[in-house]
Amino acid sequence: MRVGRPRSEAAKKAILQAIIQLLEETSYSDLTIESIANVAGVGKATIYRWWTHKTFLVLDAFLLTVETNLKFHENTTFRENFRQHLNTLSAMLNSSLGRTIVSLVAESGADSELANKFTSEYLKPRREQSRKLLQAAIDNGEIQPSINLDIVLDMFYGPVYFRILIYKKDVDSTYIDSLIEQVMKGITSMN
Numbered sequence: 001m002r003v004g005r006p007r008s009e010a011a012k013k014a015i016l017q018a019i020i021q022l023l024e025e026t027s028y029s030d031l032t033i034e035s036i037a038n039v040a041g042v043g044k045a046t047i048y049r050w051w052t053h054k055t056f057l058v059l060d061a062f063l064l065t066v067e068t069n070l071k072f073h074e075n076t077t078f079r080e081n082f083r084q085h086l087n088t089l090s091a092m093l094n095s096s097l098g099r100t101i102v103s104l105v106a107e108s109g110a111d112s113e114l115a116n117k118f119t120s121e122y123l124k125p126r127r128e129q130s131r132k133l134l135q136a137a138i139d140n141g142e143i144q145p146s147i148n149l150d151i152v153l154d155m156f157y158g159p160v161y162f163r164i165l166i167y168k169k170d171v172d173s174t175y176i177d178s179l180i181e182q183v184m185k186g187i188t189s190m191n
Contacts, residue, residue, distance in 0.1 A: 014040040019061040023096040078137040090171035
C-alpha cells in the first residue's frame with residue numbers, strides 16, 4: 001500500500017520544464033532546488049520526494065526533451081531519417097540542457113548511477129532504433145549487407161558527441177550534411 005500523496009504528473013512536468021528554462025538562464029552550478037521549485041510552483045519537498053539530486057532532475061528533463069523531439073519518421077528514406085535525427089540531436093546537445101547533461105555524464109564514473117541511467121534510458125533505446133533503421137536499409141538493398149552496424153552507428157553519432165564534448169563547438173546542419181555524405185560513401189551498395 002502506498003503512503004502519501006500520489007505523484008502529480010503535472011507537477012513533475014512543471015519541474016522538468018523549469019529546469020530547461022533555468023538552464024537557459026543560469027549555469028548548472030548555480031541551479032538550485034529552491035529556484036526550480038519557485039519556477040515550477042511546487043514545494044522543495046515535492047522535488048526531493050521524487051529526485052535525490054539535481055543531476056537526476058537534469059537527466060529527466062533531458063529525457064523528456066528526447067522523448068518529445070528525437071524520433072525517426074516512417075515513409076522517409078534512411079538517409080533523410082539520419083539527417084533529420086542528427087540535426088535534431090545536435091540542436092538538443094547544443095542547448096544548455098544538452099551540454100549540461102553531456103558534461104555531467106562525462107564527469108561521472110563509468111559505473112555511476114547517472115551514467116547507467118543515461119545509457120539505459122537514452123543511449124540504448126536510440127541506438128536500437130537506429131540499428132533497426134540500418135537493418136531495414138540493408139534489407140532494401142540501400143546499403144552494403146557486410147557493414148558492421150555498431151561501427152556504422154559510431155560513424156554517424158560519434159563525431160557529433162566528439163565535436164560537442166571535446167571541441168566544445170556547435171554542430172550545425174552543414175556539418176551534419178557533410179557527415180552524412182562521408183558515411184554514405186562508405187556504406188552504400190555498389191550497384
